Amino acid sequence: MALPVPAPDRTALITGASSGIGAELARQLASRGHGVTLVARREDRLRSLAEDLSSRHNVRAEVLAVDLTDLDARTSLPDRLESLGLEAAVLVNNAGFSTSGPVAKSDPAKEVAMIRTDVEAVAHLCSLFLPAMVRHDAGGILNVASTAAFQPLPGQSGYGACKAFVLSYTHGLRGELHGTKVAATVLCPGPVQTEFATTAGFTAADEAMMPGFMWVPAADVARQAIDGLASNRAVVIPGTANKMAAMSGYLTPRSVLVPMLARRHPSLHQHEPG
Numbered sequence: 001m002a003l004p005v006p007a008p009d010r011t012a013l014i015t016g017a018s019s020g021i022g023a024e025l026a027r028q029l030a031s032r033g034h035g036v037t038l039v040a041r042r043e044d045r046l047r048s049l050a051e052d053l054s055s056r057h058n059v060r061a062e063v064l065a066v067d068l069t070d071l072d073a074r075t076s077l078p079d080r081l082e083s084l085g086l087e088a089a090v091l092v093n094n095a096g097f098s099t100s101g102p103v104a105k106s107d108p109a110k111e112v113a114m115i116r117t118d119v120e121a122v123a124h125l126c127s128l129f130l131p132a133m134v135r136h137d138a139g140g141i142l143n144v145a146s147t148a149a150f151q152p153l154p155g156q157s158g159y160g161a162c163k164a165f166v167l168s169y170t171h172g173l174r175g176e177l178h179g180t181k182v183a184a185t186v187l188c189p190g191p192v193q194t195e196f197a198t199t200a201g202f203t204a205a206d207e208a209m210m211p212g213f214m215w216v217p218a219a220d221v222a223r224q225a226i227d228g229l230a231s232n233r234a235v236v237i238p239g240t241a242n243k244m245a246a247m248s249g250y251l252t253p254r255s256v257l258v259p260m261l262a263r264r265h266p267s268l269h270q271h272e273p274g
């Protein structure tokens, strides 16, 4: 199965394209000739990426500034695309962030914003854009989860659960799409150098706890993800060490794994008394 052939009225809508993995996914798709529609809150960043992509790859690059926690703003996306004369041939649900620290000390509003962005928006945009793909019997959905999807993650409990949703949801979608020419792939990266860690509240010392061999550059992650989507792979986990970590996280009994992860999570140590 291949991705739909690029056409002037087709676009790849990429959420979270103002930074990190999302910007690289947009670069990958544009370099393969796909028109792109870049979605995030920071419009200035989206505009400069759109200009770069359209001049470098001679593709149409549109910008839609949207806060994905906003239900109405999400609901308006198909109409906004239609008014640009575009239909989403590819949907990349990449936008996301993590909180960190124990739930008992969490900011309730931030936890809810994370679930709206990492879970609600993913399911909502799939519901909005998948019907047309199925009607045309062509399309591709790339949902971005994490290796955190394969096991509970004390210290980022909400985030781990959000990503487990995205993993399970995408597997479910694939079952529904079997026999169609609509691809669905879930990308599960390990650590990637982006703005993610800063947003989650991790320090450079926290990041250094993650061994160097687990880090994969965002451009490599994006290339493997789009290759995987184009061949309708179920799951893409960039990097051998991350594949092994995901497998062991999935298979290790929770009674052994969860206390060990809780002991090692930097955000839980910061919050220890004394």
Ligand SMILES: NC(=O)c1ccc[n+]([C@@H]2O[C@H](COP(=O)([O-])OP(=O)(O)OC[C@H]3O[C@@H](n4cnc5c(N)ncnc54)[C@H](OP(=O)(O)O)[C@@H]3O)[C@@H](O)[C@H]2O)c1
Binding pocket: 015, 016, 017, 018, 019, 020, 021, 022, 039, 040, 041, 042, 043, 066, 067, 068, 069, 094, 095, 096, 097, 098, 117, 144, 145, 146, 147, 188, 189, 190, 191, 192, 193, 194, 195, 196, 197, 199
């Ligand atoms: N980096 C990692 O180590 C890592 C590992 C595994 C999985 N991931 C996942 O990879 C995805 C991309 O993360 P990244 O590493 O590239 O992080 P990043 O550099 O922080 O990028 C996050 C993107 O999400 C967008 N976003 C966040 N909240 C949003 C909202 N309410 N509305 C619209 N857009 C929003 C941000 O744009 P604006 O701020 O402009 O809105 C930004 O473009 C996320 O789903 C993340 O969970 C990352």
